[in-house]
Amino acid sequence: MSRTITTTTRAEYCVIACADAWRDNGEVLASPMGLIPSIGARLAKHTFAPDLLLTDGEATLVGLDGTPEGWLPYRRHLTMVTGGRRHVMMGASQLDRFGNQNISCIGDWQQPARQLLGVRGAPVNTLNNPVSYWVPKHSRRVFVEKVDMISGVGYDSAAAAGPSATRYHRIPRVVSDLAVLDFETLDRAMRLASVHPGVTAEEVEAATGFPLARPDELPYTREPTATELRLIRTVLDPDGLRDREVPPA
Amino acid sequence: MTDKTMTPEDVVARLHSGMTLGIGGWGSRRKPMALVRALLRSDITDLTVISYGGPDVGLLAAAGRIRKLVAAFATLDSIPLEPHFRAARQRGAFELMEIDEAMFMWGLHAAANRLPFLPVRAGLGSDVMRVNPGLRTITSPYEDGETLVAVPALRMDAALVHLNRADRLGNGQYLGPDPYFDDLFCEAADRAYLSCERLVDDFAAAAPQTLLVNRHTVTGVVEAPYGAHFTSCVPDYGRDEPFQKLYATTPWPEFAERFLRGDEKSYQSAVETWHEEQT
Numbered sequence: 001m002s003r004t005i006t007t008t009t010r011a012e013y014c015v016i017a018c019a020d021a022w023r024d025n026g027e028v029l030a031s032p033m034g035l036i037p038s039i040g041a042r043l044a045k046h047t048f049a050p051d052l053l054l055t056d057g058e059a060t061l062v063g064l065d066g067t068p069e070g071w072l073p074y075r076r077h078l079t080m081v082t083g084g085r086r087h088v089m090m091g092a093s094q095l096d097r098f099g100n101q102n103i104s105c106i107g108d109w110q111q112p113a114r115q116l117l118g119v120r121g122a123p124v125n126t127l128n129n130p131v132s133y134w135v136p137k138h139s140r141r142v143f144v145e146k147v148d149m150i151s152g153v154g155y156d157s158a159a160a161a162g163p164s165a166t167r168y169h170r171i172p173r174v175v176s177d178l179a180v181l182d183f184e185t186l187d188r189a190m191r192l193a194s195v196h197p198g199v200t201a202e203e204v205e206a207a208t209g210f211p212l213a214r215p216d217e218l219p220y221t222r223e224p225t226a227t228e229l230r231l232i233r234t235v236l237d238p239d240g241l242r243d244r245e246v247p248p249a
Numbered sequence: 250m251t252d253k254t255m256t257p258e259d260v261v262a263r264l265h266s267g268m269t270l271g272i273g274g275w276g277s278r279r280k281p282m283a284l285v286r287a288l289l290r291s292d293i294t295d296l297t298v299i300s301y302g303g304p305d306v307g308l309l310a311a312a313g314r315i316r317k318l319v320a321a322f323a324t325l326d327s328i329p330l331e332p333h334f335r336a337a338r339q340r341g342a343f344e345l346m347e348i349d350e351a352m353f354m355w356g357l358h359a360a361a362n363r364l365p366f367l368p369v370r371a372g373l374g375s376d377v378m379r380v381n382p383g384l385r386t387i388t389s390p391y392e393d394g395e396t397l398v399a400v401p402a403l404r405m406d407a408a409l410v411h412l413n414r415a416d417r418l419g420n421g422q423y424l425g426p427d428p429y430f431d432d433l434f435c436e437a438a439d440r441a442y443l444s445c446e447r448l449v450d451d452f453a454a455a456a457p458q459t460l461l462v463n464r465h466t467v468t469g470v471v472e473a474p475y476g477a478h479f480t481s482c483v484p485d486y487g488r489d490e491p492f493q494k495l496y497a498t499t500p501w502p503e504f505a506e507r508f509l510r511g512d513e514k515s516y517q518s519a520v521e522t523w524h525e526e527q528t
Contacts (some may be wrong), residue, residue, distance in 0.1 A: 059426035073427040074275060078351045104347065109380050111341035116331065118302075118322035124371035125353035153374035159356035166394040168370075208517060 006176040008229065010177060010249045011036065011242035012014075013196040013221045014136075015232055017175040019044040020222070021132045022052055022087055028129075029053040029072075029080055031088035037134045039236045041089075046231050050220075052177050065162045081121065084168055086129040090122065094147040095133060099171040099183055100215075102138045103127075109149050122151035127158070130170045136245050138176035155188035177246045179204045180221055185213045194221045198249050227233030252417045255469045257287035257513055260442045263469070264288065266408055267316075269297040271403070271438055273410030273431035274480065277326040277488055278301040279423075281411035282442050283476035283513050290512070299403050301353065301429075301430070303480060304496065308330065310342065311501040312482035321353050325493055327334060332497050338469060348377055348400070350382075354397040354405035357430055360437035373398060408438035411477045412462060413485055414452075415429040417444035419467030422452060425483040428461050435466035444471040447486045475517060487497060491527065 018040025022030050030041040030052045033091040043062055045052040053070070056062045061070030072080070080086045103122060107113030117194055125131050131152060136144050150157055158165040173193065175183040182193045191213035192204055197220045203213055224232070232242070261284075264270070266294045274280035295316045302323030309315050311333035324335035337343060348356070355367040368387050372378055373396075377408060386401040398486050410431040412421040421443050423431070435441035443462060449471070452460055476482075479489035479496065508519050 049312065069452075071426075074429060078354055104376075105338070107339040109347075109376070112338055112528065115330075115335040115338035117324060118320060119347055119377060120322045121348055123375040123377050124369070125371075127370050127373060130497075149380075150376040151376070157374040162396055164370060165373040167375075167395075178264065188348055249305040 009243065010196060010198065011246040012224060012229065012232055014175060014177060014246050015040045015043060015192075016224050016243060017173075017180045017196070017221050017226065018134060019047075019228075021173050021175070022049050023191070025049060025052065025087050027053065027085070028049040029055070030088040031055070031086055033088070033090050034134050034136065036136065036242055037089040039232060042236050043216070043228060043231055047228060058176070066189070067232060078121070078124070081125055082128045084129045085158060087126055087172070088129065089132045089134050090152065092133045092152070093140060094144045095135065095142055095174065096144055096147050096154060098154035098156040098188060099152070099174070099190065100147045100148045100150045100154030100157055102147035103151045104149040106148055108151065117170060119149070119151040126153040126171070127165055128168050130172050132172050132214060133174045134175065135176040138178040138204065138207045139175060140207060142211065143208040144179060145210050155176065155183055178207060189213055191215070192218060194219045196221045220248055250418055253268065253419045253464075253470045254448065255416050255471060257262075257283055257444070257471055257473065258273070260284055260469055260471060261287045261291045264291075264293055266293050267295045268406040269299065269404070271405040271408035271433045271434045272298060272300040272305045273408065273429060274305070274417050275301040275429045276322075276324045277366070277480045277493065279411055279425065279429060279431075279477050280305045280480040281476065281481050282410040282471035282474050282478055282480060284411070284442060284471065286509060286513060286516055288314070289509055299405055301350070302331065303515075304331065304464070307331045310337035312505070317345045319346040319348070319353070321348055321350040325419045325497060327488065327490060328493065328497050333501060347380055348372070349375070349409070352377070352398065352400045352415065353403070354430060354433075354506060357433040357437045358398045359400065359402035360404040361433050364402060364471070367400050367458060368397040369400050370397055374475065378473045388399065403437060405434075405438040406440070408434040408441040409442065409444070409480065410434055411444045411473070413446050413482065414449050415462075415470050416444055416449055416451060417465035417470060419443060419462070419470050420452065421445060421462030421467070422455055422459050423461045424459060424485070427478075432463075432466070435462050440468040441466055442444070442469045442471065443467050444473040444476045446474055446476065446482060448472040473513065478517070479519065489520075494525070
């Protein structure tokens with residue numbers, strides 16, 4: 001038994017769960033939004049997914065050391081989205097049972113109670129390249145029965161919109177501070193895929209505003225390898241910023 | 250050859266209430282802010298604004314100049330939510346055509362190519378279709394038979410953009426990493442006004458691919474140093490983060506009173522004075 005098991009923090013399980021989203025993706029752009037997905041994408045490239053493409057957050061494709069290897073301004077980025085050679089991990093202000101996501105506004109769209117960002121690129125992303133989600137604070141405010149404005153398209157909405165919508169639509173996983181969720185059910189409803197060590201299924205259910213499918217035997221999110229843990233702690237996030245996004249449980 | 254140089258006031262004199270106005274840049278990046286400020290000093294209102302929204306949208310919304318906004322978002326980047334855009338939306342101050350970033354881009358392409366629409370795989374299944382009941386779909390005439398969204402052309406009466414360099418004929422050069430969509434805005438508009446950090450005599454030494462905007466798409470050129478302030482205009486300058494924070498946290502009347510009453514020169518000196526007070 002490795003000693004790391006008792007010392008891995010919640011934030012580090014989240015990093016691992018995010019990194020695994022890009023496993024076996026091949027030569028695609030990893031577009032992480034948020035700190036922990038960013039650490040996860042770089043961890044994946046450092047280890048099991050060396051072919052991933054990364055950006056500097058602006059218009060340049062860069063290697064792990066920041067060396068430029070390509071040009072990716074917004075107009076080409078949008079082509080990469082529709083070309084499908086990309087896997088984005090987005091945030092979500094609201095997320096429902098079938099993976100519909102909202103970042104536009106809260107309340108009635110005509111005159112919202114809270115205006116947020118706007119739909120941004122969520123509609124085009126969800127129809128064209130795999131989209132995973134990162135939720136740093138799992139709660140009933142985020143995991144809702146029905147989102148107020150469908151920005152990212154969920155499985156039920158894509159199915160209702162027809163073959164052009166479902167053709168390239170895929171939501172591989174949702175990672176939160178409590179668990180990993182996916183849609184590997186017959187009706188494509190959200191399922192609890194693993195809980196981070198220290199979390200119970202009941203806690204996740206209590207923090208979710210709709211019933212979650214659940215496998216008979218619920219696994220824990222996997223442990224980082226010794227190499228992964230060293231990379232996270234000494235190379236990718238030596239200042240421990242990850243603990244600010246997800247505090248130790 | 251025609252010298253197209255003019256002042257921000259000359260540009261605004263050619264605009265009028267009720268028109269459709271495209272604004273280049275992206276979020277809080279390379280926005281033609283000197284031209285927007287000149288617009289704010291005029292009586293022009295009732296605008297349809299087409300923008301990858303940043304503080305241009307926030308300023309015009311706060312001043313009550315927008316009748317309809319066409320946008321996928323409005324953000325200050327380092328401050329994710331644009332406060333004046335939010336406030337205006339939350340009081341139902343203007344009509345919104347909320348579309349996706351890619352739909353927006355293809356709407357610009359359609360306008361630039363004089364097409365009524367272009368098909369895109371975006372919008373389907375999302376509430377973009379619900380909140381824009383005027384959006385139509387189109388079925389592919391080929392064997393695939395796919396049904397896609399027909400994004401209408403975003404044709405505009407006038408476009409405002411800001412680049413790093415320009416000549417007097419209306420050729421414009423960007424020196425930063427991202428052209429955004431400024432060339433498309435110019436091509437999608439009946440008239441385009443280009444402000445720049447510095448006028449140059451020629452582009453003899455320029456890498457040709459940096460010459461983003463061509464003169465046949467430009468009606469007027471304005472030399473406006475710091476004309477994108479407080480948004481970024483790299484490599485000439487980055488975003489003025491402290492000032493942007495001030496903009497985002499100061500009640501609108503107070504901000505407008507202190508910074509937007511006079512001309513561009515008095516804006517720049519008011520900004521300078523404010524920075525001096527901070528040290």
